[in-house]
Amino acid sequence: MTKRIIPGFGWSIHGDGKSIRPGAVVAPEERLNWFQTTGVGMQHVVAMFGATFLVPAITGFPPSTTLLFSGIGTLLFLIITAGRVPSYLGSSFAFLAPVGAATAQYGMSGALGGIFMAGVGLMIVGAIVHFAGPAWIQKLMPPVVTGSIVALIGLNLAPAAWGNVQEGPVTATVTIVAMLISGVLFRGLLGRLSILVGVVVGYVVAALRGEVDFEPVGEASWVGLPEFTTPTFHIGVMGLFIPVILVLVAENVGHVKSVALMTQRDLDPVTGRALIADGAATMFAGAGGGSGTTTYAENIGVMASSKVYSTAAYWVAGIFAILLALVPKFGEVIATVPDGVLGGAGTVLYGMIGILGVRIWVQNKVDFSHPINLAVAGVPLIIAIADYTMIFGDIELKGIAIGSLAALLIHHGLSAIARWRGTDVGFEDTEDDAALATPVNRDDLEKRDGDGN
Numbered sequence: 001m002t003k004r005i006i007p008g009f010g011w012s013i014h015g016d017g018k019s020i021r022p023g024a025v026v027a028p029e030e031r032l033n034w035f036q037t038t039g040v041g042m043q044h045v046v047a048m049f050g051a052t053f054l055v056p057a058i059t060g061f062p063p064s065t066t067l068l069f070s071g072i073g074t075l076l077f078l079i080i081t082a083g084r085v086p087s088y089l090g091s092s093f094a095f096l097a098p099v100g101a102a103t104a105q106y107g108m109s110g111a112l113g114g115i116f117m118a119g120v121g122l123m124i125v126g127a128i129v130h131f132a133g134p135a136w137i138q139k140l141m142p143p144v145v146t147g148s149i150v151a152l153i154g155l156n157l158a159p160a161a162w163g164n165v166q167e168g169p170v171t172a173t174v175t176i177v178a179m180l181i182s183g184v185l186f187r188g189l190l191g192r193l194s195i196l197v198g199v200v201v202g203y204v205v206a207a208l209r210g211e212v213d214f215e216p217v218g219e220a221s222w223v224g225l226p227e228f229t230t231p232t233f234h235i236g237v238m239g240l241f242i243p244v245i246l247v248l249v250a251e252n253v254g255h256v257k258s259v260a261l262m263t264q265r266d267l268d269p270v271t272g273r274a275l276i277a278d279g280a281a282t283m284f285a286g287a288g289g290g291s292g293t294t295t296y297a298e299n300i301g302v303m304a305s306s307k308v309y310s311t312a313a314y315w316v317a318g319i320f321a322i323l324l325a326l327v328p329k330f331g332e333v334i335a336t337v338p339d340g341v342l343g344g345a346g347t348v349l350y351g352m353i354g355i356l357g358v359r360i361w362v363q364n365k366v367d368f369s370h371p372i373n374l375a376v377a378g379v380p381l382i383i384a385i386a387d388y389t390m391i392f393g394d395i396e397l398k399g400i401a402i403g404s405l406a407a408l409l410i411h412h413g414l415s416a417i418a419r420w421r422g423t424d425v426g427f428e429d430t431e432d433d434a435a436l437a438t439p440v441n442r443d444d445l446e447k448r449d450g451d452g453n
Helices: 034-059 063-080 093-132 135-140 143-156 158-167 169-185 188-192 194-208 215-219 235-263 268-288 297-306 311-325 328-335 339-363 371-386 399-421 442-451
Strands: 089-091 293-295 390-392 395-397
Touching: 034 063, 034 089, 034 093, 034 194, 034 297, 034 311, 034 328, 034 339, 063 089, 063 268, 063 293, 063 311, 063 328, 093 135, 093 143, 093 158, 093 235, 093 268, 093 339, 093 399, 143 235, 143 339, 143 371, 143 399, 158 169, 158 339, 169 194, 169 339, 194 339, 215 328, 235 268, 235 293, 235 297, 235 399, 268 293, 371 399, 395 399
Parallel strands: none
Antiparallel strands: 089 293, 390 395
C-alpha cells in the first residue's frame, strides 16, 4: 500500500488499474488509474449537485459559498476519518426549516450562528461516540423516535413549499411531474438524479415563460471568491437547531453502516470520527456563509453502481467542487432558479423527507399496535405540521424543536412509567446496531452481496 502523507490520502492500485474483476470492488484504500478515478469523482459531483444547490436556492444563501464549504467539508471528512469512509458532504435538508425560521428572526447571520452551533453539538456527540461507542445512540433514539423526528422535519416544511408554488404554479407543476417521471423513466445514474432532472426541466420551462432574470449572470465575473458572511449568535436560535443534531447523528451513523455493508468492513470504530468530521464541516460552513452539511445518499448510489468505493474519487470530487465555487458566474446561474421551480422541488423533497421517517419505521418493524409507539409517532407530527410555538424569555421553540423534544419525552417518559407499573411498555429494546436510518435499503444490499454482484 502507498504510504499516506496525511490521513485519508494515498492509495494502492486496484488490479491493473483499468478494470474491476467480477464480484470485486475497489476498496476505500485503493484506486483505479487517475483517468478513471477522475471520471468517477466527476460523477459524484453530478450526483450531489441537484440536492446540494437546492438548499441555498431555497434559503437564499449564496450557492457558490455553499459549494465551496461542501468541497472543503468533504476533504476534511476524508482526513478526519483517515480515508476509511468514502463520503461526499452536501447540503443537509434538515437545516431548511430552522434556517428559514432563524433568518426571519435574526437574518442570515443569525441562521449561520445556528448552523455553527449545530456543528459544535454534532462534534460533541461524535467525541462521546468515539470514546463510549455508538450503542447509547440506539438507546436514546430507537427507530420509532428517529423516524418521528425525520418525518416531522419534512412535514413542517409543507407551507414553505406551497408559498413558492403559488409564485409559479405552472412551472411548479412541470417540475413536480418531471421529477416523478424521470425517477422511473431513466435507468442508472440519470434515474437517481431525478431531482436534478426535474429542476433542469422546470428551469427551462420557467425561462421560456419569462420567469428567469439572466441579468445577474451577465454581470458576474468568471473567476473570483464567493461571498462570505460571518455568523452572529443568539440564544433564541438554539431550540431551532437542536433537533437537527439528532437527525444528523442518524444520517451519519446510517451512512457509516451502509458503507460497512457495501464494503464488508467493520466501521463501528470510525463512527465517532464521522460525526466529528461532519460537525467540523458544518462549523466551517456556518462560520463563512455556507449551508450545514451531511453525508449524501446520492453518492452511495454512485458507489453501488460503479463498485468504486475509493476515497480517491472523493478527493477529486471535493477539489472539483472547490474549483467550481471559484466561478461566480456559475453561482449566479444557480441563484436565478425561480420560486416556481423551488416550490415544485420542495413539494417532492419535503414529502420524501417525511416518508423517509416512515421508511425508518417500516425497515425496523416498529409495532404500532402499542400505544406508546402510536403516541411517539402521532403527537410530534401534529405539533410539527401545525407549527406549535412556545416562548421562554429570549428562546422561542417552534414545531420542529417542540415535536422532537416531545418524541423523546413521550418515549422515555411513558416507557419509564410502564416499566414502573409493570404494564406493557409498548416497544422492545433492540440490540440491532443497524436500527437507524440508512441511505440505502439494507435488504437490497444484502441481496446484492449474496448474489456476488
